[in-house]
Amino acid sequence: AQKITQTQPGMFVQEKEAVTLDCTYDTSDPSYGLFWYKQPSSGEMIFLIYQGSYDQQNATEGRYSLNFQKARKSANLVISASQLGDSAMYFCAMREANYGGSQGNLIFGKGTKLSVKP
Amino acid sequence: GAGVSQSPRYKVAKRGQDVALRCDPISGHVSLFWYQQALGQGPEFLTYFQNEAQLDKSGLPSDRFFAERPEGSVSTLKIQRTQQEDSAVYLCASSSPLGLGSPLHFGNGTRLTVT
Numbered sequence: 668a669q670k671i672t673q674t675q676p677g678m679f680v681q682e683k684e685a686v687t688l689d690c691t692y693d694t695s696d697p698s699y700g701l702f703w704y705k706q707p708s709s710g711e712m713i714f715l716i717y718q719g720s721y722d723q724q725n726a727t728e729g730r731y732s733l734n735f736q737k738a739r740k741s742a743n744l745v746i747s748a749s750q751l752g753d754s755a756m757y758f759c760a761m762r763e764a765n766y767g768g769s770q771g772n773l774i775f776g777k778g779t780k781l782s783v784k785p
Numbered sequence: 786g787a788g789v790s791q792s793p794r795y796k797v798a799k800r801g802q803d804v805a806l807r808c809d810p811i812s813g814h815v816s817l818f819w820y821q822q823a824l825g826q827g828p829e830f831l832t833y834f835q836n837e838a839q840l841d842k843s844g845l846p847s848d849r850f851f852a853e854r855p856e857g858s859v860s861t862l863k864i865q866r867t868q869q870e871d872s873a874v875y876l877c878a879s880s881s882p883l884g885l886g887s888p889l890h891f892g893n894g895t896r897l898t899v900t
Contacts, residue, residue: 671827700885710874712828712891719886758827764885771816771883772841775827 670694671759671776679782680749687734688744688779690759698764701742702773703733706756715757718742746781754783787811789892791877797898798867806862806895808877814890816883817860819852820876822894828876834860835883867899 672691680686692701703715718726718733726733734743746753757780760773790809798804810817815836820828821844830844836857845852849868854860864871874896878889 698885702888704891710894710896712876712878712889714888714890717886717888760827762885771880771887771889772818772830772833773828773889775829777825777827 669776670774671761673759673776673779675779676777677780677782679784680746680753682751682783682785683748685745685747686749686781688746688757688759688781689741690743690776691739691741692759692761693740694761694763696763696765700762700764701733701735702760702762703731703742703744704758704760704775705753706758706778708755712758716744749783751783751785754781756780789877789879789890791875791892791895793895794893795896795898797900800867800869800899802867803863803865804867804897806864806875806897808860808862808892810858810860810877810879811881811890812858814879814881815857816880817854818878818880818889819860819862820878821846822874822876824873831862831875864897867897869899872897872899 699720701718705713716728716731730747732745756778758778759776817834819831822828832852833841834854849865851863874894876894878891
């Protein structure tokens with residue numbers, strides 16, 4: 668079973684509007700962290716926002732916020748006031764605290780391609 | 786300070802050739818990861834170093850893949866006898882300290898094309 672599922676291969680949003688990118692995850696570890704990364708066409712993975720499994724409040728970072736619904740195992744990224752420069756691939760990732768292998772490894776979803784229309 | 790640096794940016798290899806991909810992590814970062822990203826996919830874990838010790842190589846797809854980090858800083862990913870299925874972007878990431886909420890800092894990647 669996939670650990671991270673991003674069901675939207677592509678999304679379009681009008682400039683200045685808000686958009687939600689979906690992410691669901693699967694883990695039996697009670698302690699985990701969820702990350703969102705942006706990958707523009709240049710290829711670099713840019714860290715956007717982090718949410719810990721024990722965090723009581725949804726994470727926010729500028730125009731980015733994370734809609735964390737623990738019972739549903741979802742961690743959707745909300746981008747407010749979209750800009751043309753937001754056009755990129757967006758990846759959701761998870762780190763499990765008690766993963767038996769590589770400590771700190773991030774498991775990524777397949778990504779969502781966001782296109783912002785002027 | 787400088788970010789994670791990878792070279793070369795692009796590499797074209799003929800099938801059967803050996804290639805070496807270099808990663809220069811952020812200075813002082815103890816943890817170093819290699820990922821493979823196929824076209825249209827998310828990055829997939831290859832291997833992990835803590836300083837010079839390779840603690841996990843469970844993601845390396847075959848024994849043709851070899852990684853090293855002899856002095857705990859620069860790392861090299863070597864692929865022997867390249868095959869077409871090795872064509873991908875190879876991403877390097879570093880972090881320190883490595884806690885649950887520590888993001889990985891990625892380089893721009895090396896795009897390998899095997900012809």
